[in-house]
Amino acid sequence: MPSWDPDLYDRYKAHRDRPALDLMVQIPDRRFREIWDLGCGSGEHAALLALRHSTARVHGLDSSPDMLRQAKNRPSEVNWVLGSVEAFAPTTPPDLIFTNAALQWLPDHATLFPRLVGLLERGGVFACQMPMAFETQHHRILRETAEAGPWASLTREARRIDPTPALADYYGWLSAICGEVDIWTTTYLHALEGEDPVVEWMRGTALRPYLDVLADDEALLEAFLDAFRARIVADFPPREDGVTLFPFPRLFMVAVR
Numbered sequence: 001m002p003s004w005d006p007d008l009y010d011r012y013k014a015h016r017d018r019p020a021l022d023l024m025v026q027i028p029d030r031r032f033r034e035i036w037d038l039g040c041g042s043g044e045h046a047a048l049l050a051l052r053h054s055t056a057r058v059h060g061l062d063s064s065p066d067m068l069r070q071a072k073n074r075p076s077e078v079n080w081v082l083g084s085v086e087a088f089a090p091t092t093p094p095d096l097i098f099t100n101a102a103l104q105w106l107p108d109h110a111t112l113f114p115r116l117v118g119l120l121e122r123g124g125v126f127a128c129q130m131p132m133a134f135e136t137q138h139h140r141i142l143r144e145t146a147e148a149g150p151w152a153s154l155t156r157e158a159r160r161i162d163p164t165p166a167l168a169d170y171y172g173w174l175s176a177i178c179g180e181v182d183i184w185t186t187t188y189l190h191a192l193e194g195e196d197p198v199v200e201w202m203r204g205t206a207l208r209p210y211l212d213v214l215a216d217d218e219a220l221l222e223a224f225l226d227a228f229r230a231r232i233v234a235d236f237p238p239r240e241d242g243v244t245l246f247p248f249p250r251l252f253m254v255a256v257r
């Protein structure tokens with residue numbers, strides 16, 4: 001699992017928050033009892049869920065101690081849990097599982113999604129958002145840069161994001177156990193400011209596994225980043241007003257068991 005840097009991740013907070021909030025408003029309006037945010041990161045959304053559903057017990061689970069340390073600094077009633085989604089086995093069945101921008105890091109969705117939804121109590125809600133990252137131009141550039149250079153033997157070891165399964169597959173996995181399934185996609189056109197914003201954005205997420213495997217060789221790491229930056233700037237040039245447009249497709253699903 002890659003290391004996470006909460007400060008770097010939060011640099012584009014407004015842009016990153018938007019899909020989580022768009023997902024949250026699609027959760028059926030009802031009184032929840034037991035809510036889990038899986039891969040809660042620095043805890044912003046779990047804290048929001050706790051505010052919105054003030055009578056529910058809200059838990060935020062993440063495998064990164066650094067992210068959870070940041071989460072614990074929030075004034076909130078959330079129960080923060082260090083652990084992995086793979087091993088997630090709550091003793092009380094949740095009636096809401098919320099998970100934003102986390103499950104794309106996990107393999108074998110054909111097994112994972114039915115397992116998570118199967119943990120819900122009957123009538124419980126599964127609300128999930130994931131970037132459709134593998135298919136994007138910036139991820140293609142990342143893969144190609146990683147494969148072609150003196151760093152390739154190291155970057156080969158970096159944890160990769162898998163291709164996004166077909167939407168119909170998610171529908172099949174969820175509808176087998178859920179009465180209602182709503183799946184949609186949106187492409188956000190992020191208007192980013194500052195220098196090398198696409199690279200900076202990716203340093204907070206997709207680049208993490210590559211930064212980890214190259215961490216012991218600073219010169220090689222810098223050479224890799226320079227090569228990556230050159231290709232990104234060529235494909236995502238800043239406009240005359242300095243804004244860099246960064247299209248990012250995302251997949252959403254809300255299912256009721």
Ligand SMILES: C[S@@+](CC[C@H](N)C(=O)[O-])C[C@H]1O[C@@H](n2cnc3c(N)ncnc32)[C@H](O)[C@@H]1O
Pocket residue numbers: 001004016020038039040041042043044045061062063064067083084085086099100101102105106205
């Ligand atoms: C891109 S961040 C998203 C954080 C938060 N949900 C948000 O939307 O801001 C992905 C988070 O998933 C966590 N994560 C990745 N794989 C995980 C796993 N297998 N089990 C638990 N957490 C995981 C990471 O530690 C990280 O905090």
